[in-house]
Amino acid sequence: MKKIGRALLAFDAFVDSSVYEAGQKSRANYAAFSAFMDGFHTSGWNKVFVELGCEFFTISIAGGLFALFMAQPAFQETTDDWLKKQDLAVTFLDRYGQEVGRRGIKHDDSVSFDQLPQYLIQAALATEDRRFFEHFGVDIIGTLRALSVNASANNVRQGGSSITQQLAKNLFLSNERTIERKIKEAYLAVWLEFHLTKRQILSLYLDRVYMGGGTFGVQAASQFYFGKSVRDLTLAEAAMLAGLFKAPTKYAPHVNLPAARARANDVLNGMVEAGYLTEGQIYAAQRNPATPVDRARESSPDWYLDWAYEEIKRLAEEKKLGDDRVLTVRTALDSGLQKKAEDVIEEQLRENAPAYHAKQSAAVIMEPTGAVRAIVGGRDYGASQFNRATEALRQPGSSFKPFVYLTALMTGKFKPSTIVVDGPVCIGNWCPHNYGGTYMGSVPLITALTHSLNTVAVKLSIAIGEADSKPGHNNVWDAAKRGRAKIIQTARLMGISTPLPDTVSLPIGADEVIPIEMASAYATFANGGKRAPAYAAVEIMNSHGEVIYKHDRDAPPLKQIIPLPYILDMVTMMKNVVEAGTGRRAHLDNIEAAGKTGTTNGYKDAWFNGYTGNYVGTVWYGNDNDTSMNNMTGGSLPAGTWHEIMAYAHQGIELKPLPGSTIPPGQQAPAVAAKGVAELGVGGQRPASLSRRSVETLGAIETAIKNIDGRRTETPADPVSYAGAAAPPPATGFHVLKAPAQLH
Numbered sequence: 001m002k003k004i005g006r007a008l009l010a011f012d013a014f015v016d017s018s019v020y021e022a023g024q025k026s027r028a029n030y031a032a033f034s035a036f037m038d039g040f041h042t043s044g045w046n047k048v049f050v051e052l053g054c055e056f057f058t059i060s061i062a063g064g065l066f067a068l069f070m071a072q073p074a075f076q077e078t079t080d081d082w083l084k085k086q087d088l089a090v091t092f093l094d095r096y097g098q099e100v101g102r103r104g105i106k107h108d109d110s111v112s113f114d115q116l117p118q119y120l121i122q123a124a125l126a127t128e129d130r131r132f133f134e135h136f137g138v139d140i141i142g143t144l145r146a147l148s149v150n151a152s153a154n155n156v157r158q159g160g161s162s163i164t165q166q167l168a169k170n171l172f173l174s175n176e177r178t179i180e181r182k183i184k185e186a187y188l189a190v191w192l193e194f195h196l197t198k199r200q201i202l203s204l205y206l207d208r209v210y211m212g213g214g215t216f217g218v219q220a221a222s223q224f225y226f227g228k229s230v231r232d233l234t235l236a237e238a239a240m241l242a243g244l245f246k247a248p249t250k251y252a253p254h255v256n257l258p259a260a261r262a263r264a265n266d267v268l269n270g271m272v273e274a275g276y277l278t279e280g281q282i283y284a285a286q287r288n289p290a291t292p293v294d295r296a297r298e299s300s301p302d303w304y305l306d307w308a309y310e311e312i313k314r315l316a317e318e319k320k321l322g323d324d325r326v327l328t329v330r331t332a333l334d335s336g337l338q339k340k341a342e343d344v345i346e347e348q349l350r351e352n353a354p355a356y357h358a359k360q361s362a363a364v365i366m367e368p369t370g371a372v373r374a375i376v377g378g379r380d381y382g383a384s385q386f387n388r389a390t391e392a393l394r395q396p397g398s399s400f401k402p403f404v405y406l407t408a409l410m411t412g413k414f415k416p417s418t419i420v421v422d423g424p425v426c427i428g429n430w431c432p433h434n435y436g437g438t439y440m441g442s443v444p445l446i447t448a449l450t451h452s453l454n455t456v457a458v459k460l461s462i463a464i465g466e467a468d469s470k471p472g473h474n475n476v477w478d479a480a481k482r483g484r485a486k487i488i489q490t491a492r493l494m495g496i497s498t499p500l501p502d503t504v505s506l507p508i509g510a511d512e513v514i515p516i517e518m519a520s521a522y523a524t525f526a527n528g529g530k531r532a533p534a535y536a537a538v539e540i541m542n543s544h545g546e547v548i549y550k551h552d553r554d555a556p557p558l559k560q561i562i563p564l565p566y567i568l569d570m571v572t573m574m575k576n577v578v579e580a581g582t583g584r585r586a587h588l589d590n591i592e593a594a595g596k597t598g599t600t601n602g603y604k605d606a607w608f609n610g611y612t613g614n615y616v617g618t619v620w621y622g623n624d625n626d627t628s629m630n631n632m633t634g635g636s637l638p639a640g641t642w643h644e645i646m647a648y649a650h651q652g653i654e655l656k657p658l659p660g661s662t663i664p665p666g667q668q669a670p671a672v673a674a675k676g677v678a679e680l681g682v683g684g685q686r687p688a689s690l691s692r693r694s695v696e697t698l699g700a701i702e703t704a705i706k707n708i709d710g711r712r713t714e715t716p717a718d719p720v721s722y723a724g725a726a727a728p729p730p731a732t733g734f735h736v737l738k739a740p741a742q743l744h
Contacts, residue, residue, distance in 0.1 A: 089326045090312055092305055094333040095373075095538065101214050101300050103309035111219050113203040115231045120218065122276040123242035123267050124206065129163040130274050133198055137164040137189035164189040167205045211241065212248030212255075212382050214300025225253055227293045236285040239271075240264040240292075249382020253292040261289040301338045303377035304331070307390045307516075308536035315537070320549060324542035331536045332371035340648045341365060341374045348641050349379050353621065356632040358606075362388035364519040364618045365645065368611065369558065370532035371551075373649075375516070384624075393498060393512035394622060398452040398582075399598025399607040399634060400491075400509035402525070402570060405449055407483075407490045408460040409566045411467040416446040416573050420460075422453045427480050427504045432458050435599070435633075446573045450581035452597065454508045461487060461507040480504065493561045494521035495531060509598055518609050519618040525570055525594065526611035528659040529562035568660040575658070578610065585639035586610050591650055592658045595642070597634030604628055608638035613656030615649055617642050 042050050088104040125132055131139050139162045161169075168188035173181055192201060211221035218241060222230035226237055233241070243251050243263035253260035268282040308331055315321050345361045353359065365374040377387035386392070408414045422440040424431065432454045440453065448456040462476055465483030487507060488500050496518070500511045516534050523532035540549035574594035577583045582597040586608055595610025606621045606629065619638045622629065632638075 088309075088313060088316060090309060091328045092308060092333075093328065093330045094335045095331065096335070097330065098335065100331075100333060100335060101302070101305045102220070103216070103305055103312075111229055111231055113199065113206075116206070116218070117231065117233055117238055119235050119271070119277070120230065120233060120238040120241065121202070121206075122271055122274070123238050124163075124202075124245065126270040126274040126276060127242045127267050128166070128245050132163050132202070135162060135164075137191075137193040138162060138186050161185070162189060163205050164192055164201055167201055167208070168192055170208045171204075209245060210248055210382075210385060211244045212252035214302055214305075225292045226290070234285070234290065235268075235282070236264065236288060236290040239267040239285060240290045242267045247382065249380055252382070253290070257292070260292075264289060299339060299342065301333060301335065301375070302381045302385070303387050303389060304333055304338060304372070304375040304536070306377075306385065306387055307372075307375055308333075311536050312540070315540070315549065320554065321540060322542060322548055324544075324548070326543035328541040328545075329537050330539045332367070332373055332538055333536070334365075334373040334649075337365060337645075337649050338374040338376075341376050341645050344641055344644045344648075345376050346379065348637060352637055355630065356621070356637060357623075357628070357630040358621045358632055358637070359623050360388060360621070361641070362392065362515050362620045363641070363645065364389050364516045364534075365649065366519055366523060366532075366534055366616050367614070368523045368527035368532060368616055370520060370523060370534050371538070372516075372534050372536050373615070374645075386624075388515070388620070388624075389618075390514065390516045392620075393514060394605045394620060395509055395511070395600040396513050396518060396607055396609075397509040397598035397600040397605060397634065398454070398457075399518065399596045399609045400511070400513070401449065401452065401457050401507070402574065402596050403491045403494065403496075403521070404457050404460050404464075404487050404507045405445070405573065406562065406566060406570050407464055407487045408445075409569055410490070410563075411464055413463065413467055414445055414460075416444065416569050418445045419443070420445055420448055420456050422448060422456055425455050425458050425462075427458065427462075427476055430504045432505070432508060446576055449573045449596075450576045452577075452582050457507045458504075483507075491521065493531065494524045495533060496521055509600065515618045515620050518607070519616050522595075522609045522611055522618070523616045524562060525567060525574065526613065526616050526658065527558070529560050529564050529567040530558035531561045532558055564659065571659050571661075574610075582633070582635040583608060583610065583639050585635055586643045586646075588612070588643065588646060588650065591646075591655065592661055593646070594658060595639075597639060599633040599635075602628045603630070603632055606632045606636070606638050607634045608642045610639075610642055610646070611658075612646065612650065613658050613661070614653060615646060617646055619645075 090103045091099060092101050092103070094100045129139065131141065135141075165185050165188075168185050168191075169181075171192075172188055173184055196204075207217045207219075209218075210216055211218065211224075213221070213224050215221045215224045219230045221241055221244065222228060222233055222237075225241070226233065240253060240260055240263070243260065243266065246263070249255065251260045251263040265286055268277075268285055271277045272279055272282060308329065312321075312327065312329060321327065341363050345363060349359070349361055353361070360378055361376070362378060363374070363376040364372065366372045375387070375389050377389045377391075378384060405414075414420075419442050421442050422434070424439070434454050435452065439455065440447070440451065443451075443453075443456075445456075458480075461483035462480045463483070464486050465479035465481065481502065484502050484504075484506050488502065491500060496513055498511070498513050498517070500506065500513075503510060520532055520534045524530060535551060535555065537549065538551050539547055542548050571594055574596060575592065577597070578586050578593045578595055583595050586593060586595055591612055593610055593612050595608060598605070598607035598609070600606075604622060604626055607619065609618045611617070619642045621632060621638055621641075
């Protein structure tokens with residue numbers, strides 16, 4: 001015990017002495033530090049400057065850390081092989097084998113950057129970014145000047161994006177007009193400046209910028225507008241091309257030659273202001289303005305091609321296309337139907353939409369298998385390349401209710417004839433009301449969907465949760481939450497990938513979705529319960545003409561995700577929506593159609609999603625700035641637009657039945673499928689096309705002839721009439737008659 005006591009005393013003494021010595025050293029060190037810092041003591045005005053400098057240094061560090069944090073989403077858009085991923089050169093064909101456009105780089109070494117006319121490069125710089133060689137990717141001075149001019153004019157007169165920012169958007173980002181995208185654009189512009197030279201940035205920009213008429217890059221634009229190589233352009237022609245950068249559709253010379261020439265004159269004056277040319281050097285170009293090739297206004301399915309190109313890039317990244325970067329893709333695009341959809345939407349926006357205060361629309365038409373036939377992403381591709389059909393997040397309103405009703409049917413508690421009560425319902429302090437503020441009382445489930453009753457959809461979400469609950473856990477809040485989880489699960493199975501936050505208003509369509517995903521989800525109803533992802537590429541060939549990808553062969557087969565009996569019940573109810581409910585304007589004469597309207601609070605979005613045995617279609621109307629329309633419902637302009645597009649699409653084709661229905665073999669739609677088409681002045685009969693049975697018969701005959709002759713060929717022996725095609729498909733290496741499923 002004595003030894004232990006002495007040891008404890010020794011330890012105590014050690015601790016005491018250590019603490020004392022540490023304190024002494026700390027005081028000595030602090031005194032030394034104080035003496036050192038006294039040498040930096042300032043007073044008076046010097047102290048003010050020192051304090052400001054310290055604050056600036058502190059704020060700079062904090063700002064740098066914040067900037068680094070904000071930059072992470074932008075840098076995630078890049079990868080180690082980001083430039084290689086951009087070097088695809090894709091030629092697109094429609095479903096009949098006709099070339100409809102190109103995407104990617106030119107892969108044309110005949111016109112290098114060094115061979116571009118010097119005055120074309122100068123015109124681009126004078127027009128788009130005069131300080132290009134001085135800034136670090138973001139032109140601070142130019143941005144502030146643009147903000148000042150726009151603020152004075154109360155609208156957008158000048159753009160603040162540098163050439164590097166525009167290139168960053170083209171390489172990595174979508175065309176969506178959001179603050180998030182602009183922030184990413186700025187960071188990526190700086191990133192590009194550190195990874196590429198100014199010359200490389202300018203070369204990539206001139207190779208990828210949209211120039212109107214479905215052309216990308218100055219070489220393609222030169223060939224399209226003037227029928228010559230870009231290296232042979234005159235000063236007047238170069239100025240006209242440079243004028244397209246600002247608004248390619250507005251100033252396209254084949255659309256509005258006077259506006260194009262006026263814009264070219266502004267470009268020439270800008271070159272003088274920038275110091276590239278003198279007044280005397282531009283005199284001849286102003287006196288003799290450029291004259292483009294005389295051609296009719298040509299349209300290009302740019303919305304469709306942009307989306308299809310993203311699909312090709314994804315397939316390339318997944319290593320499904322080999323190492324070849326020059327590809328030819330036959331798509332499911334129906335050029336005639338695409339043109340018709342664009343014309344219908346343009347006419348509706350011009351004539352009928354102003355009364356509703358609606359400025360934009362989008363549409364997707366696909367087969368029940370997921371093959372996309374047409375995409376309209378907005379009113380004017382040249383004004384905005386943002387694809388509202390494939391990128392916009394909008395509230396679906398009541399067009400989301402089929403997911404609710406389907407989930408309810410799958411609980412086994414409901415049938416179309418089940419009586420439900422349309423009356424007041426509350427979840428917490430949220431109490432939804434029907435459109436019009438009235439209640440119908442006890443009605444069959446099919447009637448509730450036909451008249452789009454909000455209260456019934458909410459009550460169904462509660463009933464779904466109750467069917468899945470344990471005894472003693474049937475309070476409304478918890479049951480509704482469990483029900484919404486089941487509804488979200490159903491929507492996910494059918495192809496909705498957007499976040500779908502769990503809110504009490506989810507069952508009546510308050511969460512945002514993407515139009516093309518709604519079309520894909522509705523395809524599940526049309527095909528009998530199979531998941532049908534949207535796709536464009538039917539066949540892909542490499543630069544040697546070898547087929548390296550076929551969707552029917554290489555894509556996963558469609559998977560049954562919803563049991564057929566529930567699909568049949570839903571088809572029955574959704575047919576009634578078109579025949580006797582909110583979607584009556586979508587009715588097609590002699591053609592079975594089903595669907596659902598959608599209208600959101602404040603009339604910000606209006607939808608019609610519908611399908612037949614042959615096609616699935618989604619139509620949306622609204623405004624980019626999310627402002628309210630003037631009482632537009634899904635049953636008005638959207639349903640009418642769907643009707644007109646589908647009336648054209650079904651002309652002269654062999655009709656397919658909806659699930660649970662039957663159609664006599666060989667029955668075709670009438671030449672004019674609906675009376676409203678001609679009445680609204682957007683008619684036009686769809687060219688006659690071969691039925692699938694006819695194509696199969698011709699294919700068999702062709703094979704027999706080849707066997708007799710002992711020869712094999714990759715092109716049809718005789719010309720065949722194809723819907724929407726001006727001539728038989730060219731010899732592209734695709735044997736069209738061997739793929740009857742891709743034709744009518």
